[in-house]
Every structure is written in C-alpha cells, then in structure tokens.
Amino acid sequence: MLWNWQLSDWPAFSFDPGLLRETEERFLKGAGVVVGSMHHLDGDARQGIVIELISQEMVDSSAIEGEVLDRASVQSSIARQLGFVSDKRRSNPAEAGAAELMADLYRRYAQPLTDEQLFDWHRMLMNGRRDLADIGAYRTHTDPMQIVSGALHAPRVHFEAPPSDRVPEEMARFIAWFNENSPQGGAPMPAITRAAIAHLWFETVHPFEDGNGRLGRAIAEKTLAQSLEAPTLTALAATINRHKKAYYAELQRASQSNQIDDWLSWFAGIVLEAQGRTIASIRFLIEKTRLLDRLRGRINARQEKALIRMMAEGPDGFVGGLSAHNYRTITDAASATATRDLAELVELGALERAGERRYARYHLAIATNARGVTG
Template sequence: MLWNWQLSDWPQFRFDQASLRAAEERFIKGAGVIVGSLHHLDGEARQGIAIELISQEMVDSSAIEGEVLDRASVQSSIARQLGFASAKRRSNPAEAGAAELMVDLYRRYAEPLGDQLLFEWHSMLMNGRRDLADIGAYRTHADAMQIVSGALHAPRVHFEAPPSDRVSGEMAQFIAWFNDSCPQGSAPLPAITRAGIAHLWFETIHPFEDGNGRLGRAIAEKALAQSLEAPTLTALSATINRHRKAYYAELQRASQSNQIDDWLHWFASIVLEAQSRTLASIRFLIEKTRLLDRLRGKINARQEKALIRMMAEGPDGFIGGLSAHNYRTITDATSATATRDLAELVELGALQRTGERRYARYHLVISTNVSGNLKSDSNH
C-alpha cells in the first residue's frame, strides 16, 4: 500500500470547497453567538470559563493518546500561568507542561507558525521526559515512524510517516502553506477547511518522536483561532475524545489518498459539535450563577454544597443523576435529613426528580439549549 505522502500528487489535497460552505457559515455564526454569550459574564466568570475550557482541551487531548492528566491540577497550573489566583495544587511535570502549552497557544494564537514555535511547544509537552532522543527538535531516528497495534510478533501497521531525513523539508512546505493560508496570507482559506487540512497534513508528516497528536490538535485550534481573530474556545479535543475510534479510523482512511472530501466533512461535523459544546458550557455557567443567586437565603449549607458539587460536573452533570446516597456522602447528612433536603430542592425548582424510592435520582434544572439560544441571539 502507498500512503498519501508517497503518491505523485502529494501534497496537492483535492476537495470540493462548495460542499463545505454551509458548515463554514454555521461556524462563523456560532462564533458570534459565543462572543455574545460571553458578554453576559463578568470578568471573573469569563476567566473561569477560559480556564475550564483550556484545561479540558489538554486533558482530553492527552486522553486521546492514552495519557491521564488530573484536570484540577491542570486547571490550577493554567490559572497561575494566566496570572489568576488559584489553589496551591502541585502539578506533575506532564500536567505543568501541558498547561504551559495551552496557555501559550491561547496567548500567541495570532503569531505565524514556525519551527521554533513548534520546538518550544514540543519541549513544553515533553516536560520531564527522559526516554526520548529528540525533545524540542524534529525526529532524527533511522527507524520507520509507524502507528501500529497488535502483538509484537505480528503488528498491524495503521500508518507509516515519511522517513526522518525528509521531515525538515516536509515541515518547511507545511509551515509555508499554513502561514500563506491564514486570513492575512496570500492564499487564505476558510476556518474549518484550513484547520482540517492542517491537522491531517501535520499528522501525516508526524515530525516529532512523540506528542504529534496533541501538537496536531493544537495547530488545528490555532487555525480556528486565527480565522476568528480571537483566542479560540472551541472544545475540539474534548469532542474528538468522545469520537476517538471514529477519529483514528477517519485519519487512517484519509492517509491513503489526497482526495480528502470525506475527511473534511467528518472534521467539520466535529468542529461544529465542539462549538455547540462550548456554547453549552458558557450557557451552563450563566444559568448556574442565576440559579444560585435565586436560591440565596432559601437553602441551607448542605444543599448549597451538594448543588455546587453537581455543578462541578458541568453541562453533562452526574451520570445517571444524583442519588440520596450520593447526597449523604457529599453532605454527611442523615437519611431523614437527606430526604428532606432533596424534597425542598425539588420544590424550589433547583432539582428535578425521576424514579421512586431507592431508584429516585435528582437532576439539575439548568437549561443549556443551544439551538434555541442560537436562534434568539442571532436576532440581536
């Protein structure tokens, strides 16, 4: 089998731009709705949502590669690097490096892409690693760079990247295209199209010894941010992580041809879903603040603690809902007190109950209806 980079038309990607027009327009419209929604938040709340989304991006981006980072530690590190007060929480080298990368992406999204910027990002991401020959530099090993699975004696090769001696030349061509295709470049491309091509192209070259997936998704985020001329809050990695199996399958399929319509259409659907998740997170923050304000003086400390704990799970909430047992664990309440507290929260409209007796579950009454808000905000 020949890979895309081995074909005679590499890297002349072919696709039907007109078929992506509707998705590109939805993305730009959605970006406007997000900006409008952020105006409902004060400075501290906007800082909070930025820290939440940035940290979740890196936690999920690492999870796609099988690396587990502690979200609270990453959040704390990001808050400190952005100059916001945060809890004194110790981060391990991987968490600190991941946070540094995401903050740098957030702050310097508008800068042109270059070898040095990528080397800095790689050094941040590989913070604390001692098992790699090349950190902060393109790979130099003579062995084939392959993505494989299966047993050692019978590996299955999903993809093989260009050899190391071709990486510098391939990256020079990629970087020139990336900068030329930005909004101010000589050959600008629409946001989703550019981000989709950039991610596929970078992953094809696989220029580093490790960390290519996370860096490739950071480059896609950079492309989206440059197109919007603002730090992106698109939850791209968080959404890809929810479709991880399809993500790898689509990347493998796209690596076999330079006709990339299928890849771009799949990527566009992920970007639009990510944007909806971002808006849902912002709506959730706005509505939870309103709910707590409405309940102030009407609930006790136990009830407030439980609600805040539920809200910490974000728009998706407790999986399966909050049980009375969960409530007792969170608040140290007795069974009778928990029953009474939960009933009061239902009566106040803070929680909705489903099920009966030991099967009873409680859910936050917070609307994050994105489609309805998109419609109403578009009229402003």
C-alpha cells in the same frame, strides 16, 4: 499499500470547495454566539470559563493519547501562566508543561507558525521526559515512524509516516502552506477547511518522536483562532475524545488518499459539535450563577454542597443523575434528611426528578437547557 505521502499528488489535497460552505457559515455564526454569551459574564467568571475550557482541552487531548492529567492541577497551572489569581497547587512536570503549551497557544494564536514555535511547544509538552532522543526538535531516528496495534510478534500497522530524513523538507512545505493560507496570507482559506487540512497534514508528517496528536490538535485550535481573530475556546479535543474511535478510523482512512471530502465532512461535524459544547458550557456557567444567587438564604449547607458538587460536572451533569445514595455520600446526611433535602430542592426548582423511590434520580434544572444548545 501506499500511504498518502507516497502518492504522486502529495500534498495536493483535492476536495469540493463548496462542500463546507454552509458549515463554515454556521461556525462563524456560532462564534458570534460565543462572544455574545461571554459578554454576560463578569471579569472573574470570564477568567473562570477561559481557564476551565482550555484546561479541559489539554486534559482531553492527553486522554486521547492515553495520558491522564489532573484537571485541577492543569487549571491551577494555566491560571498562573495567564497571570490570573491561582491557588498554590503543585503540578507534576507533564501537567505544568501541558498548561504552558495551552497558555502559549491562547496568547500567541495570531503569530505565524514557525519551526521554533513548534519546537517550543514540543519542549513544553515533553517537560520532564528523559526517554526521548529528540525533544524540541524534529525526529532523527532511522526506525520507521509507525502507528501500530496488536501483539509485538504480529503488529498491525495503521499508518507509517515519512522517514525522518524527509521531515525538515515536509515541515517546511507545511509551514509555508499554513501561513500562506492564513487570514493574513496571500491565499486565505475558510476556517474549518484550513483546520481540517492542517491537522491531517501535520499528523501525516508526524514530525516529532512523541506528542504529534496533541500538537496537531493545538495547530487545529490555532487555525480556528486565527480565522476568528480571537483566542479560540472551541472544545475540539474534548469533542474528539468523545469520538475517539471514529477519529482514529477517519484519520487512517484519510491517510490512504489525497481526495479528502470525507475527512473534511467528518472534521467539520466535530468542530460544530465542539462549538456547541463551548456555548453550552458558557451558558451553563451563567445559569448556575443565577441559580445559586436565587437560592441564597433559602437552602441549607448540605443542599448547597450537593448542588456545587453537581455543578462541577458541567453541562452534562452526573452520569445517570444524582441518587439519594449519592446525596448521602456527598453530605453525610441521614436517609430521612437526604429525602427531605432533595424534595425541597425539587420544590425550589433547583433539581428535576425522574423515577420513583429507590430508582429516583435528580438532575440540575439548568442542565437540560445547557445540553440543548447547539449554536
């Protein structure tokens, strides 16, 4: 089987130019909703949502590749990188490097893409690594760059990238295309279409020894930000992580042809879902602040602790809802006290109850509204 880069029409991707017209319009409209929602936040809250969203992006982008980062450490590092007030939490090299990359992306999204920027990002991402021959440089090894699964004695090859000696030429062509098709370039492309092609193209070349998935998603975020002329807060990696199996399947399918209508359609759906999650997160922050303000002086310390713990889960809330047992674990309350506390929170409109007795589960009253936002 030939891969897309081995075909005679590479890299002349073909697609229906009108395929995503409606989706592109919805994305631009949603971007306006994001801006409008952010205006409802004060300076501290706005900083908080920026840190939360971009740190979650890197945590989820790393999770897609099987690397687990501590979200609190990444948040703390990003706050320091962006010059916000931060605690003194120490981060390990991987977390510090990931935070540096995301902060750089947030600050320098508008700049043209260059080899040097990619090399900087790779050095940040590989911070602390000692097992790679090429860090901050394109790969040079002679072994095939393959994505495989299965047993070592009988691996299944899902994709094979161009050999290392072709990477500089391939990347020069990619970077020239990326900048030419930017909003400031000679042939600007719609936001989602350009992001989808950029991500697929970069992943096809797979120019680095490691970190290509995370860098490719950062490039997609850069693309969207350039089109919106603002640092993007689109929860792209977080959404891809929720559809990880489909993501890899769609990438593999797209690597077999340069006709990419199916890939564009799938990626566009992910972008809209990601934008909806961003809007939900912002509105959730607004509503949880209002809720805590309304309840101030009306709830006890146990109830406040439990609510804050639930709110830390974000718009999706506790998986399956909060049980009385969860409440006792969080607050150290006795059984009768937990029952009374929870009943009061329902009466105050802070929680919604579903089920009876030991099957009762509680959800934040604001969580359902946040989940319903689609932009």
